[in-house]
């Protein structure tokens with residue numbers, strides 16, 4: 078498909094979904110409410126590494142449909158490697174990376190390079206993006222003694238981000254932001270995405286992960302979860318393990334802070350478009 082423009086490939090991609098009628102109905106529904114933020118999409122570091130091309134295809138397609146998302150990306154596996162190479166011991170506490178001050182230059186350099194890689198991949202497809210650091214996210218250290226230079230969001234400038242979205246550009250948010258004195262802090266990307274979703278109240282909240290959804294007892298992806306009906310059983314299931322259980326608890330807490338109609342999707346990069354524009358979806362759709 079080397080000779081085809083991204084626009085042509087994107088049209089093919091949409092036409093290739095057998096559910097063409099559904100896709101058009103979703104598109105109509107989404108564009109009617111296109112003011113504000115269509116989607117907050119968090120991309121895990123593992124996906125940035127393995128699936129940058131399908132990810133950029135999906136994001137560029139959204140931009141081409143005039144539904145640019147706000148993208149937050151993580152860098153977990155990349156930072157594990159970089160910090161190990163620099164001889165900085167690897168330690169996590171309560172799911173957060175203990176980040177000594179001297180690690181911050183490595184964290185900053187890696188996340189900048191990743192923002193550049195993603196914006197290059199988007200530009201090659203004709204999609205504009207802007208990396209937003211500093212201006213839109215204010216942070217503060219959580220507990221320097223316990224975690225080092227790890228921060229949490231204190232405020233998100235929803236107006237600024239919405240303004241960027243209204244120009245049609247895709248804002249990219251890395252997980253390094255500053256406190257009000259300019260000290261750089263390492264933020265957990267899921268936490269940042271949750272804060273952004275709360276501030277922007279998008280139509281869609283999506284977590285793009287390597288697993289592509291919540292895996293059930295038999296290892297296959299659960300298509301949808303209604304927390305009100307199935308939550309209790311789900312959380313008491315022994316097969317819902319560590320990382321996934323934690324993720325589900327965060328999703329439940331986020332949904333409780335959002336309007337009832339909100340939903341969260343967990344999906345692969347390859348399944349992102351299908352998840353957004355078809356009834357059946359491709360990953361796990363979670364409602365409360």
Ligand code: X2W
Pocket residue numbers: 120121122123150151152153154156172173174227228252263264265266267
């Ligand atoms: C995370 C930021 C990156 C991240 C870290 O250093 O790993 C803290 O833990 P993933 O790939 O989405 O896990 N920050 C404080 O969250 O990346």
